[in-house]
Amino acid sequence: MTVRRLIASWPVVRQLTGDDRLGLGAAARSDRSAALVARTETADRMVKSICPYCAVGCAQRIYVKDEKVIQVEGDPDSPISRGRLCPKGSATKELVTGPSREYTVKYRRPHGTDWEELELDRAMDMIADRVIATRAATWDAPNRRTLGIASLGGATLDNEENYLMKKLYTALGAVQVENQARI
Amino acid sequence: MGSNMAECHPVGFQWVMEAKARGARVIHVDPRFTRTSALADTFVALRAGSDIAFLGAIVNHILTTGREFREYVAAYTNASAIISEDYEDTEDLDGLFSGWDPETQTYDPTSWQYAGMPAAPSAGTKESSPQGEAHGYGSKLEGAEPPATDPTLEHPRCVFQILKRHFARYTPELVEEVCGVPKARFLEVAEALCDNSNRERTSAICYAVGWTQHTVGVQYIRTAAIIQLLLGNMGRPGGGILALRGHASIQGSTDIPTLYNILPGYMPMPHAARHGTLDDYIAANTAPAGFWGHADAYFISLLKAWWGDAATADNDYCYDYLPFITGDHSSYRTIVDMADGKVPGFFVLGQNPAVGSANGKLHRAALAELEWLVVRDLVEIETATFWKDGPEIDTGELRTADIGTEVFFLPAAAHTEKDGSFTQTQRMLQWHHKAVEPEGDCRSELWFYWHLGRIIREKLAGSTDARDRPVLDLAWDYPLLGQTGEPDAEAVLREINGVGPDGRTVGGYTELKADGSTACGCWIYSGCYADEVNQPARRKPASEQDRVALEWGWAWPANRRILYNRASADPSGRPWSERKRLVWWDGDAQRWTGHDVPDFVIDKPPDYEPPEGAEAEHALRGDEPFIMQTDGKGWLFVPSGLVDGPLPTHYEPHESPFSNPLYAQQANPARQTYRRRDNRYNNGNGAVDYPFVMTTYRLTEHHTAGGMSRFLARLSELQPEMFCEVSPALAAERGLVNGGWATITSARSAIEARVLVTERVKPLRVQGRDLHQVGLPYHWGWKGLSTGDAANDLFPLALDPNVHIQEVKAATCDIAPGRRARA
């Protein structure tokens, strides 16, 4: 039985018994080829997104399997992009899953010569301390502000993030808040 | 012009190609022959930094040949407005407008006003916050009365005649001399534009940072605005001026600004000299006519959104919780202060100033003067590691152990790892949903700032110091999601949209009140969460909608896709052309209707005349489409809001090998400069030491300063190294070999690059001699997979005075074969 099946699966036999005598097509097809499907079909879910590069705002579909991004496609529903993506947009999967990404906090102490490890919570606490101390040291009471804390960035961030940033900075009296739109 | 759309916005360029296939003519005017030029019907090479001469000559061509769209110009622009008797033009003062104060190096714009208008506040010192950008959406005048006009456009002081005189010397011959564009070539473009702009046809102008990154950048765009208003191309489908912006949410970060001089919705940051109290602020920023007439409602709603219950009528809605600005606190000013040791702390988020900003060396020196630095990014960018592997460490100019900056690098979450909205280049908000949880320590900025605020508030709790009240009283409650405690981005968007007295979301900014009963984080975004629905997340397939696709995403304001679209119809409310109809007055229904959301009071008839005492939008007539302008008109002449003149004028770039053939005034007199040892300029007769013009640009294969591209193999292999583009003639003159190395020097620095010799770069004949231009893509730095020197190191801080943007599209350089010296 198994032997027979083994023999039957031998492409030479399929050549002799089927239509593909020259062994250029169906006879030569492997089991893997026969069973092949696009990996997006076996994704656990598809999430709708927007390309993070330029401001055209192309729509993306993010395919997720086992909590990993396995593919990023253009979304043909978009009236802006009609499913198309430029090379950068097409490289989005590497952007979000590539080996260059950093996943841990790094800390360089003053005059230090290399990075050190730091817990995220500890880093947050230290940064909060720095903000409070610098703010106190540089407080300009008549103008209700500090010129000791500056911020640069926002054009690559979400509106909601820019909103919270501006809200917090303004409450702290930090006014040197800027982003790429100026550059 | 000023845009390389095919390379920088390839997917947007599909529409240009589609238009071309349908018969549209694509004209590309640029210093370089790019991939856009390759696909254009017509390419015109012009000298970098000479666009106003070219555009101004188009204005002149329109006016001298009578090609303006007369009815449109007369009805919808301020062409007929009569300007103050005190106004003097650059033609009269050899390159200066009236009001120039050589002492302060600034203009007093009083004489630029409409005749009979009260004087606007002085633009003040150059370091002050200009009004123009603060009212980046619409402009404001002081007077309530419509200006005196001459509908025949014949009055010698009417805008139309001033315009004619101002541009009279901008001839095809001048274009040839200044821009290096042959006369016939120029005329071909001017004629094509005129021929295609009328009732039946419209033309669009696309630009990008090729226009903004100049010391006269704002005026470049102004010139285009004049052309489009004269030709009747504004507010109409297929027309307009399209700013092609370069970052996913750079529009959003201006609307909800991480910018020093504005608050959400283009409301100015309070200025110490002008906005001492809430009443001062409201008075200064509320326009007598147009939708800026409700600035009080927008502003008080913002204060309510920020300080919630703590903001009451009794405490002026916490107005005194807002810090004052006192001058220029923009990026470059701040960096200069940082280099001088005046700024101890710095947050950098998704940006890479160590290589991405002009005069990178100055930036790196500034970073080394910090006490502490927080860098948040996906990868370890140059800004995070300048202290250990920057070029100055290499050359020995800086020693790691000498740098006292404490650096925190925090890995960021990618867009796939967080919910949120981007605002794309056409003002459309689009929501991206979180696909996966961020790994390790990666977090969103939403998480970072909310938790930073939380920790600071915890540490300050109980403080009695008045300065801590704004922090402690902040409305800082958002639902937290998941194990990391991620603030709910939709809740933030809802706050941005605004809520009414009933606690439900408002439907739009017209529902906002100045009595503290509404709260709204950004008035122009009001409506983005109307009916408690996340409107930017709408994704009705394009195939199931008409081509305006109003149910995909949400565009501010009020989901309008084309601004000022009332202008697509004639004064009586009928479309100028059936072919080009967009919105029109439906007499039966007594409403404006059409394919787009009408950008007008929906039931204001075309023949509406404001009654005595009408305010805000009610003070504008039914045939005044530019509803954010105090006079409802498109401004050919800008009486208020700009600090460097009411009309565009050709000035040479700050660094130029040529003298200005039009005026004794060489460069924009109001431009912002920093004369310091670490920001040297090639001034005087620049042609000697640095005879060539250099310009920076992007490539399709990379993204800005490279943080999102140079670290990716699939993009890096496509453009693996920094290179410069030179003509065969320059290569021959300087002994440069294709594929070899060149060193490019400027008054600031020297960088090296691989050489790409190409016929696409040709010398231009300017003022009787051949000019060579050197092209420098600016994506590189020393980190990542694809590395190279940063082109930005070569460029100076020399800024546009209106918006403080640096001039990196034209400066002077020299070039020699071989690699740069080390150590």
Add this chain to the structure above:
Amino acid sequence: MTRMGFFTDTSICIGCKACEVACKEWNDVPDDGLNFLGTSYDNTGALGADTWRHVAFVERPRGGSAPPSSPPVNGQDAGSSPAADALDTGSAGVRWLMSSDVCKHCTHAACLDVCPTGALFRTEFDTVVVQQDVCNGCGYCVPACPFGVIDKRESDGRVWKCTLCYDRLKSDMTPACAKACPTQSIQFGPLDELRDRAAGRLGVLREAGVSEAHLYGADDNDGVGGFGAFFLLLDAPEVYGLPPDPVVTTRDLPRMWRAAAGAALALVGAVAAACARPR
């Protein structure tokens, strides 16, 4: 099943290389080396095991001399008016041609013919695909291809080339490159439809005065029986690095076997003659 293929209309290619990246992201193709080649904006060089879409960048003088094998050139660029050309002193005076090359999925595919293992096979979409679970890296297909498409990935030992996204096709999806292409320079579909569309496009271009436009690989009678992935070009094929008249090598195989038979007989004859001589 219907034969599926690509029509690459180079007259609307903007050289963005989205096809190259989209292909690599989908098919997990490694980078092909980070080398600055100094060949216009092309730093990929050619198709190969690690490059299944390759965008060629050709800088040519306007109205430059055309090779004899190409249709006559009347000195005009795509879509430019004659007036524009006459005034061309202000422009760069150069044409920049971009073209995204790919496996041609030949009707008569040499790689497929010569493959000894059946790793290469013709799919139900009439495309030519390497089965990576079968290929043993004999390398025969590499010199057999008249376009220099297929190549061996040394780190892996097997040969690789465009599969026309066989897995995506099986899931009724468009190949990654065609889907990404911003201007639809790369079009995917049933080959018959694509040929009709290409003929229409050619007509439009010719009418607009672009007389140098021509189709490459749309002829069933050419040396490989027509391409499954064909092109609209604006200059001679060789300008883009394509062979002007490719022929499938196996077309001559019968003659080769006959020559081999003759040679074998000669060998037998010689041996017989050598041994038959009396000692």
Add this chain to the structure above:
Amino acid sequence: MRPAPVTDETATGYYGNPVLKAPVWKPVIALYFFTGGVAGASSTLGFAALLAGNRRLARSALLASAAGIAVSGPLLVVDLGRPARFLNMLRVAKPTSPMSVGSWILSAFAPASMLAAGSAVTGRLPRTGRVAAGAAGVLGPAVATYTAVLVADTAIPAWHDAHRELPYLFAASAAASAAGTALALTPVPDAGPARRLAVMGAALELAAFRAMERRLGEVAGPYKEGRAGTLARAAEACTAAGAALGLVAGRRRPVAVAAGALLCAGSLITRHSVFRAGFESAADPAATIGPQRSRRAAG
């Protein structure tokens, strides 16, 4: 560095890049062409000698055949990118693929050749040995010539365009090398057929090479210049010297050994020359473009 991009010269195509891919085969394949040739022609010579009753010659030829084929197998496997998958060669039987045809031939030839040699050396199973020798002898010319079809059945001009001559060149070269091997291994009195075959093989090899060069015309370059050209001249010298030596003084054993070695060297170098020429031809865009352009121009 490459020349500056803009050029009117389109004969070298795209920046002078090759149109074709160079073969990925390593020089062991050229070596296999030689060992396969020795094996193939030797088995025919051996069988013929057997029929003629020349047992000594038959023995040495059959032995050479077995040795040749024993070496060939590993050479082929070593060159595979995935050697463990060598059995996939018998997954299909494709007449369109000379390598597939060759694989099936080899899989029949190799055991036959081994068996014949074993029998000849040990004297056991004489009848089986004879049948095996017959089978190998009949398959031998195929083994010796299919490799010519294999290289000719590519897109490389210097190989493909020589497809009429290459089989003769390979057959002659195989004959010369088989004769050379036999000459060296066989006592002088029994080596007469080998000497005659050597002369015929060498003469045919030299003639076939000339004919091939003539046929190739504008794409013959690699055989005349460069490394392949140098190899071709060296091969010619060895082959001619070997044949002459064998003819003139082949009756002295040491000279016969030397002549045999020269013939084998000639054959080996010939295969290397052909092998090399393919790489050089593939690398030259003009070789691909030129003839095709002419062909198109001719209509």
